[in-house]
Structure formats: structure tokens, C-alpha cells
Amino acid sequence: MRRVAIRVWGRARLPRRPCSGHVAVSAGEVACSTVPSDAVDAARLLLLGPGRTPADVPDRRTGTASEPEPPSDNKMTHMLHEVLKSRPNDLDALNEIAITMRKHRGRLRPKALANALHSISNCTTFQLTSPVLQLRQALIERFMTSLCRSDKTTPNDIAQAVNAMRKFAPQAVHHASSRAVNLLPQYGSRDLALTINAFATCHPDSIRPAKWRALAERASQLFVTCDPRTLALLIRAFMVSGRPFDFDGAIRACTRVVGEFDYVSMGIVLSVLHDAKMTDKIPWAAFVPRISELLPNVNPRALSNITRVVCSVAPANAPLVLSLAARAMEMEDQLNADDVSTLLQAFRQPSFELVCVLAHRANVVQDNMSASSVANVVRVLSYHPGIERNVIVQLAGRALEVLRDATAHEVALLAFAFSHHGLPLAPVFANFADRALQLRADLNAIDVSMTLLACVTAGHSDEEFVRQLLKRAAEVRDDLSANHVSAICLALTRSELPMDSFDIEAIRHRYLAVAHSMTPTQHANCLHAFVLDPWASVTCIETATKYLKAMPPGDTVSALLAVAVTPLAMQSIVDPIVHRAEQLLPTMDADQLATTLWALVSANRNRPDLFDKLLGRLVPIVTDTNHRVSGKALANMMWAGAYASLVGFDEAQGIIAWSIAALDLVSVEEKHLRGLWSRIVQEFHENEAAYPASTKRLWLTQLWLAYYWTALHFPNVFQYVNKTSLSALTSLGHATMVRSRREPELGSLQGDIVRLVRDLGGADNVQEEFECPTTGYHIDLVYTSPVSGRRVALEIDGGTHLFGDRINGATVLQSNLLRAAGWSVTRVDAATWTGIGFDKVKFVIDFLMRADATETKEHPTEAPPDTTV
Structure with a gap:
């Protein structure tokens, strides 16, 4: 019998010499190229038997079934990715594929290995089982010992592997950087950009400075061949890395191809140069025309990036800024949450129309807003008081939704943003405070000071909350800057809680350490807090008063607030503040003068000479109609004058x-x-x-x-x-x-109304200039209903009742006192009565019908109140 070549499981072998007239073959799938197919089928049937597969047939030499062909490397990486994505909780399947890949790791080509590392880098702690960790280590070793040195490993493979390993394998990243430097002469600009972008976010110690210099030099050599997108990637990668780079050369290269920039690369380049603080070196004369050309087709992301940079340049290109604002309003329906946040922060002096458009869009997309986006939007809207309160309230609802997943810093940002609006959001700030306490161990110096000041400013002065944040501030005291110490002291002052119930020793020590770097305003804030517990803060108070000479009037007056609450026994320690205020009287405005007067009287400092100077400055300002004096200043002045019985008050x-x-x-x-x-x-x-x-x-x-x-x-x-x-x-x-009492004028507005009421309600039922015996007021018109016997009042508001277009205080007081005396008061002003389309007859009939209605509890009293006690 002739011998045939039989292929068994991919291997060619010669069959053994036939015995007893049968063909001897090994177990396996039989495929013969030299015999008819029916013969092959017969052989397979003879070999395997009916209904059996090759894996079911034991090998004669080992007595075990043959193993199936392992899957390809691409199939294994795909299976790993699918298990992690679609079945993240199926640890059995994950462990099985991890064991299989580890067993056959030698079959993994560079690209498949990089993909596998990338998938594992995204595993959660739950998914990092022992087989997965063993696979990860095996892949790292495979990369370092073999693939990192292979000629078949591409720059893209290295970049992807580095992106995956940068968090857990710095040594492998070091090997990869060595390989990348060796391949630099072969790198094109695109490959180099991908590689540098991968190394940019690695730990600084995993890549030596010499290798970074080599990468930077190669990047500079390739500037002349780079397209705009590659240039953008290179610039961004080096900016993120923080390593030295020829940014000037990169800007020159960008200028050379600026006409080829699309809106994506333009947005990236401008953003990177902005973050690298290089915007002053951008040749705007070349960039502005290209930006203008790209605007009609720009997408929202690029628009927000470009706007952020253009608006940050001083002086800004006004026509371009207007074009960007117009384009933002045109694209309102396309803006996402991040775009809205970036645009609101970018425009320095946006029109009210633009702010309203972006605020409306913020409410539409708020369900996709992160905690930081909500904080940024709310903070910017605080600069525009014309925005409807409802917008802020809705954003507060979104803030509460994202609060449970917010980080410590995000909680601080949210609290700080909402505290600027002055809205009654007490429940919101209570939630901010609770979340801050949950994350207390994660609060850094910035977070502690910002959260404490924001919550207290908004009215959440819970004693336990303040105490816990002060404890955290003490734990991070070495990181507290001058600004942080000032903010904490200001929060303590605004909390109005007893200072002796808190331990602020760490704050005092830190103040003394950073006092030399504080501004006058910060010293004033700290001083006000320290005098609330003066016996324990003598050294701090004495230190703060040393900086009084540098304080302008505003800060000096803030420091004077401390004088108002300093105990009499400690007044001598704050004498320097009073002396400084006396020196600055000629430069103070009305508010500052009134506050100074109030503070001195509050502290029981009887200084007639100083009071005379203060009043000598105040009276001309208050009586001058060209000067605008705040209500608070007037209140402070009047209180001080009344309390101290000052001459002239x-x-x-x-x-x-x-x-x-x-x-x-x-x-x-x-x-x-x-x-x-x-x-x-x-x-x-x-x-x-x-x-x-x-x-x-x-x-x-x-x-x-x-x-x-x-x-x-x-x-x-x-x-x-x-x-x-x-x-x-x-x-x-x-x-x-x-x-x-004044007699009504004939032909006056009051006379016209009285005549109409008499015509419709009966002359005998109407009394004019009726004297209210209780209040002494003379009511313009009183109608007595013949149906109910009830008397009601009608007041006609002429010029003496109004201030501008609103009722003045005297008229408001009249209405309040008449109602307290039991009168039902209806008012009508001249502008309404004489207005076009006003139905006078209907108004009077309604007034009469209210009087005819069923009696109410309102009954005018007939006598003034008794003054005997």
C-alpha cells in the first residue's frame, strides 16, 4: 500500500507502516491532500468513530485528549475587553481569560500586549483578583524583556503601553523611554507626538531629564514638517509634562502654518499656550484673521477654548470678542455643561443678554453638570444680580444631586459659589456642611478655609461644624497661607459664636508665622477675630497693630470694628487703631466716618473732640444732595448720636x-x-x-x-x-x-372720585375727610354700607403719598395704623385713575360691593389708645 502524507493538527507526519491491512494514524483531525475526500471522511470515521471530535480521542502516547488550538492574541485581548465592559462582576469569566492569557503570553504581539495592558489599567479594585494581578505582572515582564526591544514594536505600541503602565510600573516606563530615545531618528512628527503625550503624565522619576532633553530636541527638529494638529499635540504634551521646551520655536512653527489650522487644532494650541502662560508671545495679528475665518464652522468645544484665551489677553480684541459672543448665542442649543461653564468664565464683561442665554442653557443641561461645573456657573452668575433667582435655585437642586459624589475640593467650590448670592438656601448649606464633615480627613488648607467662610457667611453657624473644621485647620496648619488664616478669622467673626468655646491656638501661631506676608485687609480680619478673645490673643493683637501704618481708610475702619467689641479693661491695647483712624479722618467717605463714629460710641469711648471732627465731616456730606449716602451709614450715625446723646442729635x-x-x-x-x-x-x-x-x-x-x-x-x-x-x-x-386736616380742593382728583362714589353709592353714605378718632388720621373718603352697616376707607394717593413711582414710608405707616385700628383700606393713585383704559365705574362698584359683603372682624375703633400704664 502506498504511503500518503497526512496532516494531523497542523503538522505533517508520515504514518506508521500499516499493520493488519489498516492505516495507522494518530488521533486528530485528518486532512489529506493526496486522497479523495471520501477517503478522508472514511479515515476520520474510522479514527474517531461516530459523533466524536478530535478532542475526545486520547493520544496513544500520553493517554490524554489533545488540547484545542489556543485563540489568537487579538481574540484574547478582545475577550478581556468584553468581559470587563459587559460583565464587570463576572469574576469567574475574568479569571479564566486572565489565566489563559498568562499561559499564552508568549503569543502576544506588541499591539495586543499594549491593548491588554490598557484594559487591565482600567480595572476596578474589585476586578483586580489574583489571576488578573499575575497577568498584569507577566505582561509587564514580557514588555520589558522582549517587546520593548523588538523591531516590530511601533511607537504607537510604546505609547499605548506607557499610558497603561504609568500608574503601576515606573520601571517599565523607564525601559520604554530608553527604547523611545533609541528610535528617535526613525520617529516622524506624529509618532513623536503620541510618544511624548504618553510620557507627559508619568511620574517624573520614571524618565530621566536627559531623555526628556532628547525628546525635546527631536521635537524641535520636526517643527518644520509638522502639520497643525501634530504641533498642537506636541505643545500640549510638553506643557503637561512641565519639562523644558522650545515654546518660542513652536509658536514660530504655528505662525508659519496658521493658515492651515482647523478649529480643533486652533483651540488646542491656544489653550495650551494659555495654560503655559505664553499668550503674550502669540502673534495675534496672524492668528485673529484665521480665528475669524474659522468661527462660522467652529464646534462648541473649540469655541469655548478659543474664547477662554482670546478674552484673557489684555487688551482684548473687541471685534473678535463680540463675534465670539454672537457665535456663542447662535450655538446655544449645541452647548454642553462644560461649554457653558467655560464661556461664562471667559467673557470678562459679557452683555446681560449673553449672560441670560448662557444661564438659561445652564438650566437646560444641568442634569449633565458635574459639581465643579455647577460651582463655576453659579460663581460667575453671582456677578450679575439681574439673573432670575429661579436659575440659582434650580442649580442648587443640581448641586445637591451631585454632592454625594463630590470631592472635598468640589464641596468647597460649591459652598463658595452659592455664598455670594445671598439667597435663603439654609438647607443647601447644611448639606454642604454635612458633606464637608464626612470628608473632613480629605480637606486641605484651601478647602477648610473656603468651606468654613462660605457656610458661615450663608448663615450656617453650627457650633459643632465650626469646631470640627477648626480642628482640621489645626491638623493642616503648616499649609495655611496668609489668605487661609484671614478667611478662617473672618468666618469666626461672622459666626457670632462665643470665641472662648473654640481652640484657635493653632490659628494664632500660624498668624504670627505668616503675619509678615499679610495684606492690611487680612490683618484687619484677623484683628477683629482675636479681640473677641483678647486675653488669649494679646501677642497677636499687638502684632496686628504694628501694621496699622500701612492700612488705608477702608481697612482701618474694618479694624475699628474690633474696638467696638473689645472689653473696657483691654481698650488700651487697641488704642493704636483709634489713633490711626483719627489720622485718616480727612480721607474717609461717609460710610467710613459713620462706622468710625458707631465703633467709638459702641466701645464707650467718650471723645468729644473726635466726635466734633467726625460730625464736622459727616454733616456736609449727608446734607449734600450730590453725595450718595448708604442707609447703613445713616443708621450707624443716628444710632451713635442717639445712644451717646451727642450735641445736635x-x-x-x-x-x-x-x-x-x-x-x-x-x-x-x-x-x-x-x-x-x-x-x-x-x-x-x-x-x-x-x-x-x-x-x-x-x-x-x-x-x-x-x-x-x-x-x-x-x-x-x-x-x-x-x-x-x-x-x-x-x-x-x-x-x-x-x-x-386739610380741606379738599374743588375740581381735584379727590373731588372727582368722591362725586362718582356718591353717585353710585348714595350721597348720604359717603363722608369726606373723615377723622379717625383712634389714629388721628383724616381719611379721604369713608363709605358706610346700607346693606352691612360696615364702614370702609378709600385713600387717594396724590403726589405727597408717593416717592417716584412707589408709595412712601409715611403712606405705608398710615395704611398699617389704619388697618390696626380696624379699617379696611383701599388705595388708588392718580396715575392709575387717569390711566388709559382704566374702568373707573368698575373700580368704584367693586369698592362698594366689598363694603356690602358679609361683616368681617374689622371694626374701626372709636377712641385713641390709653396712655396710662
């Missing part, structure tokens, strides 16, 4: 009492009202006859109204005043109010 006490009533300040402390009314009654008793008749009449009517309001809300105030003088004052005030 005697008449002001009545005005203060009336102002409290007009503003309806029911939250004022009763003890302040007691002192105020005691002085008012005493002043009335001593100096009543000294006032001119016109001044006296106005003063008495204001005092009567202030008294009536105070009696309603603080009846106990008058227990501590002279009863006889108070009775005389209130009786005279009420009588003065009654005598102040």
Missing part, C-alpha cells in the same frame, strides 16, 4: 422713632426702644417750649404716630418712662394730628 430721636414705625421694624430689640423713648420723653419735658411752631407741629405728629405703632407692638416699653410727660406728649401729639 436731640431732634433726631423723634425721627428715629418715627423711622422705626414707618419701616415696621417689629424685629427691633425692645431694650433699644426703652432707651429711645426715655430720652424722647425727657427731651419733650425739658425743651418743649424751645421749638418753633412749624418744627414742633411736625415733630409732635411724628412722635404721635411712632408712639401709636410702638404701643401696638411693644406695649411694655412705656413702663420705664415718665408717665406724666408721656401722657402730655401723646395727648398733644394726637390733638396736633386732628388739627392737621
Whole structure:
């Protein structure tokens, strides 16, 4: 019988000499090229038997079944990737493929090995089982001993392997860098860019400086052949690495091919040069025209990158900035969360229209916003008070959603951003504080100071929260900068918590260490906190006062706030602050002067000479209509004058009492009202006859109204005043109010309205200039319903009732006191009554029908309040 070549499992062998007329073959899949297929099938059937596979047939030499052909290297890496992606919790499958790959690692070619390392680098802690860790180590060894030296290993393979190994195999990265340097003469610009980009984020010690220099030199040689995208990759890689690089040469190369830049490479290059602080070297004369050409086709990501850089240059190219803003508004529907955040931060002085567009888009895409994006958007919107509050409230909701996964720094950013809006977001800041406490061990110096100041500023002054963050600040005290110490001290001041309940020894020590580098404002912040616990902070206070000479008026006044809370026994230690303030009086504005006066009076410092100087500067400013004086300054000045009974403030006490009533300040402390009314009654008793008749009449009517309001809300105030003088004052005030009635003018607006009400409601039911016996007010019109017997008031607001387009304080007080006396008050102003389209008849009918309605609890009282106590 002739001999045939039989291929068994991929190997050619000669069969043994036939025995007993049969062909002797080994187990395996039989394929014969020299015999007909039917003969092959017969041989297979003879060899295996019906229904059996080659793997089922034991080898005669070993007695075991043949192993199947292992999968290819590409198939193994693909299987590993799929298991990690689609079955991340199937550890059995993962371990099985890891064991298989480790067993056949010798079959892995460079690209497959790089892919496998990349997949393993993305494993979670749960997935890093023992077989997976063994496979990772085996692949690293395979890369270092074989593939890193192989001629078949491409730059892309090296780059991908380095990207995968940089976190856990610095020695392998070192081998890879050596191989990369050896291959430098063969590298093209694209290969070099990929390689450098991979090395850029590795640990600095894994690549020696000499190798970085070699990479940088090769990059410089290839500038002339680089296309824009490759140039962008090279510049970004070296910027990220932080290694020396010829940025000037790179900028020249970019200028040479600027006309070939697309919007992606333009955005990358500008962003990298911005981050490398090289924007002042960009030849904008060449770049601006190309940017303008790219704008119509730019995508959102590139637009935000380009805008960020263009707007950061001083002076900015105004036409280009306007074009970028217009393009941003055109692309509103395409912007994602990061784009909105970047654009809002980029534009230095955006139009209100642009801010509204971006704020609206922020709300649309907020579900995709990260914690840092929310913080950035909210922080920028704080500079634009015209933005609707609803926008911030919705973003606060998103902040709470991402808070549970936020890092310590992100919590600090969120708290800092929302604290600038002054909205009532107490529950939000409570959550910020809770999350900060959960991450307490991760808070660094910046996070501690920022979170503490933001939460306290927003009103979250929980004592335990403050205590825990102060403890963390003590743990990281060596990292606290001057700014951090200042922020912590400012937070302690704003918390209004007792300072002696906290341990701030570490803050004091750190202040002394960084005091030389502090600004005057920071010294003022620290000083204010230290004087809250002066006995323990003497050294710090003395140190802070040494820097007073450098303090401008604003910071000096801030330091004066410390004087106001310093105990009498410790006042001498803050004397230098008062002396410095006295020196700066000629340069202070109204707010600063008023605060100085308030601080000195609060500290019980009786300095008549200094008070005269302060008032001599204040009075001309306050009375000059060209100067704008804040309400806070006026309040501070009036309080100080009233509290200290300063000369010239005697008449002001009545005005203060009336102002409290007009503003309806029911939250004022009763003890302040007691002192105020005691002085008012005493002043009335001593100096009543000294006032001119016109001044006296106005003063008495204001005092009567202030008294009536105070009696309603603080009846106990008058227990501590002279009863006889108070009775005389209130009786005279009420009588003065009654005598102040004015006759209505014929043909006036009031006369027209009265006639219409009489026509529709009956003349006998209408009374004009009705005297309210309780308040002393004269009501423009009172209608008595013949149906219900109820009396209602109608007030016509002319020019004396309005300030600009709003009701003035005197009119608000009138409405409040009349309602308190049981009147139902309806008001109509002249502009409304005479306005086009206003239905006068309907207005009057509605007014009459309200009077005819079922009786309510409102019944006008018939007598003034009793002044006897």
C-alpha cells in the first residue's frame, strides 16, 4: 500500500507502516491532500468513530485528549475587553481569560500586549483578583524583556503601553523611554507626538531629564514638517509634562502654518499656550484673521477654548470678542455643561443678554453638570444680580444631586459659589456642611478655609461644624497661607459664636508665622477675630497693630470694628487703631466716618473732640444732595448720636422713632426702644417750649404716630418712662394730628372720585375727610354700607403719598395704623385713575360691593389708645 502524507493538527507526519491491512494514524483531525475526500471522511470515521471530535480521542502516547488550538492574541485581548465592559462582576469569566492569557503570553504581539495592558489599567479594585494581578505582572515582564526591544514594536505600541503602565510600573516606563530615545531618528512628527503625550503624565522619576532633553530636541527638529494638529499635540504634551521646551520655536512653527489650522487644532494650541502662560508671545495679528475665518464652522468645544484665551489677553480684541459672543448665542442649543461653564468664565464683561442665554442653557443641561461645573456657573452668575433667582435655585437642586459624589475640593467650590448670592438656601448649606464633615480627613488648607467662610457667611453657624473644621485647620496648619488664616478669622467673626468655646491656638501661631506676608485687609480680619478673645490673643493683637501704618481708610475702619467689641479693661491695647483712624479722618467717605463714629460710641469711648471732627465731616456730606449716602451709614450715625446723646442729635430721636414705625421694624430689640423713648420723653419735658411752631407741629405728629405703632407692638416699653410727660406728649401729639386736616380742593382728583362714589353709592353714605378718632388720621373718603352697616376707607394717593413711582414710608405707616385700628383700606393713585383704559365705574362698584359683603372682624375703633400704664 502506498504511503500518503497526512496532516494531523497542523503538522505533517508520515504514518506508521500499516499493520493488519489498516492505516495507522494518530488521533486528530485528518486532512489529506493526496486522497479523495471520501477517503478522508472514511479515515476520520474510522479514527474517531461516530459523533466524536478530535478532542475526545486520547493520544496513544500520553493517554490524554489533545488540547484545542489556543485563540489568537487579538481574540484574547478582545475577550478581556468584553468581559470587563459587559460583565464587570463576572469574576469567574475574568479569571479564566486572565489565566489563559498568562499561559499564552508568549503569543502576544506588541499591539495586543499594549491593548491588554490598557484594559487591565482600567480595572476596578474589585476586578483586580489574583489571576488578573499575575497577568498584569507577566505582561509587564514580557514588555520589558522582549517587546520593548523588538523591531516590530511601533511607537504607537510604546505609547499605548506607557499610558497603561504609568500608574503601576515606573520601571517599565523607564525601559520604554530608553527604547523611545533609541528610535528617535526613525520617529516622524506624529509618532513623536503620541510618544511624548504618553510620557507627559508619568511620574517624573520614571524618565530621566536627559531623555526628556532628547525628546525635546527631536521635537524641535520636526517643527518644520509638522502639520497643525501634530504641533498642537506636541505643545500640549510638553506643557503637561512641565519639562523644558522650545515654546518660542513652536509658536514660530504655528505662525508659519496658521493658515492651515482647523478649529480643533486652533483651540488646542491656544489653550495650551494659555495654560503655559505664553499668550503674550502669540502673534495675534496672524492668528485673529484665521480665528475669524474659522468661527462660522467652529464646534462648541473649540469655541469655548478659543474664547477662554482670546478674552484673557489684555487688551482684548473687541471685534473678535463680540463675534465670539454672537457665535456663542447662535450655538446655544449645541452647548454642553462644560461649554457653558467655560464661556461664562471667559467673557470678562459679557452683555446681560449673553449672560441670560448662557444661564438659561445652564438650566437646560444641568442634569449633565458635574459639581465643579455647577460651582463655576453659579460663581460667575453671582456677578450679575439681574439673573432670575429661579436659575440659582434650580442649580442648587443640581448641586445637591451631585454632592454625594463630590470631592472635598468640589464641596468647597460649591459652598463658595452659592455664598455670594445671598439667597435663603439654609438647607443647601447644611448639606454642604454635612458633606464637608464626612470628608473632613480629605480637606486641605484651601478647602477648610473656603468651606468654613462660605457656610458661615450663608448663615450656617453650627457650633459643632465650626469646631470640627477648626480642628482640621489645626491638623493642616503648616499649609495655611496668609489668605487661609484671614478667611478662617473672618468666618469666626461672622459666626457670632462665643470665641472662648473654640481652640484657635493653632490659628494664632500660624498668624504670627505668616503675619509678615499679610495684606492690611487680612490683618484687619484677623484683628477683629482675636479681640473677641483678647486675653488669649494679646501677642497677636499687638502684632496686628504694628501694621496699622500701612492700612488705608477702608481697612482701618474694618479694624475699628474690633474696638467696638473689645472689653473696657483691654481698650488700651487697641488704642493704636483709634489713633490711626483719627489720622485718616480727612480721607474717609461717609460710610467710613459713620462706622468710625458707631465703633467709638459702641466701645464707650467718650471723645468729644473726635466726635466734633467726625460730625464736622459727616454733616456736609449727608446734607449734600450730590453725595450718595448708604442707609447703613445713616443708621450707624443716628444710632451713635442717639445712644451717646451727642450735641445736635436731640431732634433726631423723634425721627428715629418715627423711622422705626414707618419701616415696621417689629424685629427691633425692645431694650433699644426703652432707651429711645426715655430720652424722647425727657427731651419733650425739658425743651418743649424751645421749638418753633412749624418744627414742633411736625415733630409732635411724628412722635404721635411712632408712639401709636410702638404701643401696638411693644406695649411694655412705656413702663420705664415718665408717665406724666408721656401722657402730655401723646395727648398733644394726637390733638396736633386732628388739627392737621386739610380741606379738599374743588375740581381735584379727590373731588372727582368722591362725586362718582356718591353717585353710585348714595350721597348720604359717603363722608369726606373723615377723622379717625383712634389714629388721628383724616381719611379721604369713608363709605358706610346700607346693606352691612360696615364702614370702609378709600385713600387717594396724590403726589405727597408717593416717592417716584412707589408709595412712601409715611403712606405705608398710615395704611398699617389704619388697618390696626380696624379699617379696611383701599388705595388708588392718580396715575392709575387717569390711566388709559382704566374702568373707573368698575373700580368704584367693586369698592362698594366689598363694603356690602358679609361683616368681617374689622371694626374701626372709636377712641385713641390709653396712655396710662
